[in-house]
Amino acid sequence: MNKKVSKPLSIVMLSGLVFTAACGGEEEAQVASDPSELEGKEITVGTWKGTDAEVKAFDELLAAFTEETGIKVKKKVYNDYQTQLQTDLVGGTAPDVFYVDAFLAPELSKQGVLEPLDQYIEQAEKDLGDFYEPAINAFKSDDQLFGLPKDYSTLGLYYNKKLIEDAGFTADDIPTEMGQLPEFLGELQEKLPSGVTPAITTSELARHMFVLQSGGTDIVDENGMAVLSQQDQIKALQPLVDAYQDKLVQRPADLGQGWAGDSFGAEKSAIMIEGNWAISHIEQNFPNVEMGTKEVPTIDGNSGSMMFTVSYSLNSDSEEKAAGWEFINYATSKDGMKIWSEGAGVLPSLKSIAEELNLQDDELKAPFVAAGAYATPWQKGDSLSIVAREYNNLLPAALKGDMTLEEAMKKAEETANKDIETQLK
Amino acid sequence: MGTQLEINRRTDTASQAPPPKKKKGSERDRREAVQGMTFMLPTIIILVTFTLLPIAYSLFLSFTRVNLFGGIDFQWVGFENYINAWNDDRVWTALKNTFRYALFVVPIQTAIALLMAAVLNSGIRFQNTFRTIYFLPTLTSSSALTMIFMFLFSLNGPINNVLVSLGLLDAPVNFINETDFALTTIMVMNIWSTVPFFMTIYLAGLQDIPSSLYEAASLDGANAWQKLMKITVPNLTPVTNYVLLMGIIGCFQLFDQAYIISGGTGGPNNATLTFSLIIYQYAFKTIGTMGYASALAIILTIIIFTVSMIARKLNKEESNY
Numbered sequence: 001m002n003k004k005v006s007k008p009l010s011i012v013m014l015s016g017l018v019f020t021a022a023c024g025g026e027e028e029a030q031v032a033s034d035p036s037e038l039e040g041k042e043i044t045v046g047t048w049k050g051t052d053a054e055v056k057a058f059d060e061l062l063a064a065f066t067e068e069t070g071i072k073v074k075k076k077v078y079n080d081y082q083t084q085l086q087t088d089l090v091g092g093t094a095p096d097v098f099y100v101d102a103f104l105a106p107e108l109s110k111q112g113v114l115e116p117l118d119q120y121i122e123q124a125e126k127d128l129g130d131f132y133e134p135a136i137n138a139f140k141s142d143d144q145l146f147g148l149p150k151d152y153s154t155l156g157l158y159y160n161k162k163l164i165e166d167a168g169f170t171a172d173d174i175p176t177e178m179g180q181l182p183e184f185l186g187e188l189q190e191k192l193p194s195g196v197t198p199a200i201t202t203s204e205l206a207r208h209m210f211v212l213q214s215g216g217t218d219i220v221d222e223n224g225m226a227v228l229s230q231q232d233q234i235k236a237l238q239p240l241v242d243a244y245q246d247k248l249v250q251r252p253a254d255l256g257q258g259w260a261g262d263s264f265g266a267e268k269s270a271i272m273i274e275g276n277w278a279i280s281h282i283e284q285n286f287p288n289v290e291m292g293t294k295e296v297p298t299i300d301g302n303s304g305s306m307m308f309t310v311s312y313s314l315n316s317d318s319e320e321k322a323a324g325w326e327f328i329n330y331a332t333s334k335d336g337m338k339i340w341s342e343g344a345g346v347l348p349s350l351k352s353i354a355e356e357l358n359l360q361d362d363e364l365k366a367p368f369v370a371a372g373a374y375a376t377p378w379q380k381g382d383s384l385s386i387v388a389r390e391y392n393n394l395l396p397a398a399l400k401g402d403m404t405l406e407e408a409m410k411k412a413e414e415t416a417n418k419d420i421e422t423q424l425k
Numbered sequence: 426m427g428t429q430l431e432i433n434r435r436t437d438t439a440s441q442a443p444p445p446k447k448k449k450g451s452e453r454d455r456r457e458a459v460q461g462m463t464f465m466l467p468t469i470i471i472l473v474t475f476t477l478l479p480i481a482y483s484l485f486l487s488f489t490r491v492n493l494f495g496g497i498d499f500q501w502v503g504f505e506n507y508i509n510a511w512n513d514d515r516v517w518t519a520l521k522n523t524f525r526y527a528l529f530v531v532p533i534q535t536a537i538a539l540l541m542a543a544v545l546n547s548g549i550r551f552q553n554t555f556r557t558i559y560f561l562p563t564l565t566s567s568s569a570l571t572m573i574f575m576f577l578f579s580l581n582g583p584i585n586n587v588l589v590s591l592g593l594l595d596a597p598v599n600f601i602n603e604t605d606f607a608l609t610t611i612m613v614m615n616i617w618s619t620v621p622f623f624m625t626i627y628l629a630g631l632q633d634i635p636s637s638l639y640e641a642a643s644l645d646g647a648n649a650w651q652k653l654m655k656i657t658v659p660n661l662t663p664v665t666n667y668v669l670l671m672g673i674i675g676c677f678q679l680f681d682q683a684y685i686i687s688g689g690t691g692g693p694n695n696a697t698l699t700f701s702l703i704i705y706q707y708a709f710k711t712i713g714t715m716g717y718a719s720a721l722a723i724i725l726t727i728i729i730f731t732v733s734m735i736a737r738k739l740n741k742e743e744s745n746y
Contacts, residue, residue, distance in 0.1 A: 111494035256580030
C-alpha cells in the first residue's frame with residue numbers, strides 16, 4: 001500500500017517544489033521617480049461594480065487621471081470580489097491597484113501582497129491630516145499603511161416620518177440614548193398599524209462591534225483571540241436580545257426581506273439602523289417613503305457607530321508600482337476625491353471635500369458624516385473573519401431564545417478560538 | 426482453462442464485426458490505435474490538466490500548511506490537518522447535517538423518480554407533454570431555483586399563505602430562517618429539482634424491460650402494484666444503482682442552496698453547515714487555510730466513496746445476473 005502511494009505523491013511534491021522555485025524571489029521597493037517618465041504607461045485597477053452612479057463617477061475619475069498624468073488605466077471589474085481577488089493574487093494576475101475592503105486589509109497585508117505606502121507618501125509629501133482618522137487607521141498594521149481610503153460609510157438611524165407622525169410622535173421623540181430606545185419602541189409598537197415592526201436591524205457582528213466594545217472590552221485581544229462573552233459585552237448586547245424577543249426589533253429576514261433597506265422601504269418598520277448606502281437605495285426604489293436620519297443613539301453617553309471603508313491599495317507584485325502610486329495619489333487627492341464622491345454620492349474620506357460639498361448641511365447625510373469622526377472601523381486583525389463567522393452563526397440562536405445570550409457568545413468564542421488556534425497560529 | 430473464455434470472446438467479436446485478418450491486420454491495428462489515441466488526446470489532456478492534476482495537487486496540499494500568496498511556501502505537517510479535522514466540532518456538525526440530509530433526500534427522490542417514471546411510461550395521455558414539463562426544473566440553474574424557493578417559502582410567500590388560509594397553520598412559519606426548518610426547506614427544494622433528472626434516467630431504463638413480462642404477469646392476474654414491485658423494480662436495479670450513486674454524491678456535495686440561504690455562514694446555529702460549505706469557508710473566506718480545506722476535501726471524497734460502495738452492496742447489483 002505504502003509503496004503504491006509514495007510514487008505519485010513524490011511526483012506531486014516535486015512539481016510543487018518546481019512551482020515554488022519558479023514563483024520565489026523577493027522584489028525591491030520601487031519608489032516614484034519623475035512623474036513625466038510615466039506618461040504612456042498602462043495600469044490595471046481592480047474594482048467591484050457598485051451602483052450605476054458609481055460606475056459613471058469612476059469612469060470620470062479615470063478620464064481625469066489619464067488627462068492629468070498621461071497614464072492609461074484599464075478596469076478590471078470583480079463580481080465576487082473576495083474570491084476572485086484571492087485567485088488573481090495567487091495566480092499572479094492581480095491588477096496593479098485594487099480596492100481593499102478594510103475588513104480584509106490585515107489578512108492581505110499579512111500575506112505580503114499589499115505594498116506599504118509609507119515611503120511613497122513621504123516621497124510625494126502627501127498630507128494625511130485631511131483624512132478621517134478612523135478611515136486611515138483601518139488600513140494600518142504594524143505601523144505601516146497599506147492603502148488610502150477612497151470613501152467610507154457609517155451607520156445611522158433612519159425613521160419613517162409618516163409612520164412616526166401617525167403614531168403621534170415627532171422625530172425629536174426618538175431617544176438619543178440607547179438605554180431609552182426600548183421603552184420608546186414599546187410605546188411606538190402600540191400605536192403602529194399591525195404588521196409594522198417598530199425597528200429593524202441586520203444582526204451581524206459588522207453592525208454590533210461598536211456595541212460589544214462600548215464597555216471597553218475589544219472583541220479580539222492582542223493575540224488575535226476572540227473575546228465575545230465578557231460581562232460588559234453581554235450587558236451591552238442583552239437589551240437588543242430582549243427587544244428582539246419583545247418583537248420591538250426584528251431582522252429583515254423575519255419579515256421576509258433580503259435586507260433592512262427593503263423592509264424599511266416597504267414600510268414594514270418605522271425605524272432602522274443602517275449604513276448611508278440605504279439613502280440612495282430607498283430614494284431610487286421607494287420614492288414615496290419620506291425618511292429622516294439621525295445619529296445612532298449614544299451608549300452611556302458615548303457616541304458610537306461603525307465605519308466601513310475601502311482603500312486603493314498597491315499590489316506588491318506590480319511591475320508598474322510608480323504609475324500605480326500616481327493613480328492612488330490622484331484618486332485620493334482633493335480633485336480626484338471630489339469627482340468620485342460627488343458623482344457616486346458617497347462620503348468622501350477627506351474632511352475638506354466633505355466641507356466643500358456641504359455634506360454637514362445635507363439633511364439626510366449629515367448624521368453619517370458626523371459619525372466619521374467617532375465610528376469604529378470594521379476591521380480587527382486577521383482573525384476577524386472567523387470571529388464574525390461564529391458570531392453571525394450563533395447570535396440568531398440567542399435571539400430566538402434557543403440559548404441564553406451568554407451561552408451563545410461563549411460557544412461562539414470557544415469555537416472561534418479553537419479555529420484560530422489550529423488554523424492561524 | 427482459457428479456451429472457454431477465448432471462445433466466448435471470439436463469439437462476442439464475431440457478433441459485432443468480422444474478425445480482423447491476423448497478418449495483414451497488424452499494420453492496420455497500429456494505425457487504428459494511433460488514430461484512436463489521437464481522437465482521445467484532447468480529452469485526456471483536458472482531464473489530466475483540469476481533473477487529475479488538481480486532485481493530486483490537493484492531495485499534496487492536504488499534508489501541508491500552505492500559503493499560496495506571493496512566493497508560495499509549503500510547510501509539511503504530515504497528518505496534522507486530518508487530526509485537526511477529527512477534533513473539529515464544526516466538521517462533525519457538518520458531517521451530521523450532510524448525513525441527515527442524504528438519508529432523507531436520497532431514498533425519497535429515488536422513490537418519487539421511479540414512481541413518476543412508471544406512471545409516465547404506462548401509456549397515459551399527453552405522456553410526452555408531461556415528460557417535457559417534468560424535465561424543465563433540471564434545466565434551470567440551481568441558484569435561480571434557490572431564489573424562487575426562498576420566495577415560495579418566505580414569510581409572505583405563497584406556501585405560508587396557502588397553509589394559513591387552509592387553517593393548517595396559525596401564523597406564517599419562517600421556513601428559511603428558523604433553525605428547525607432551514608435544512609428541511611433545502612431538502613424539499615433539492616428533491617423537487619433533482620427528481621426530474623432521475624426520472625428521465627428511469628424512463629430510459631424502463632424501455633429495456635420486455636413488455637412480455639408485464640403481459641405474462643397480467644395473465645396471472647397481477648395488479649399494477651405487484652407488477653411495479655415484482656417486475657419494474659428488480660429489472661431496474663442497475664439503473665437504481667446509478668441513481669443512488671448520483672444522488673448520494675449530489676447530496677454530499679450540497680453547497681449552493683446552503684450558501685445562499687445562510688449567506689455563507691452555515692447558520693442559524695450551524696443548521697445549514699454542510700461539508701462543502703466548510704471547505705469553501707476555509708479555502709476562500711479565511712486566508713492561509715488552503716491546506717486544511719484540501720484535507721477536508723479529501724475526507725469528503727473518502728466518505729462519498731465509502732457510502733456509495735455501501736449503498737451499492739445493499740442494493741445487491743450482482744444478484745440479478
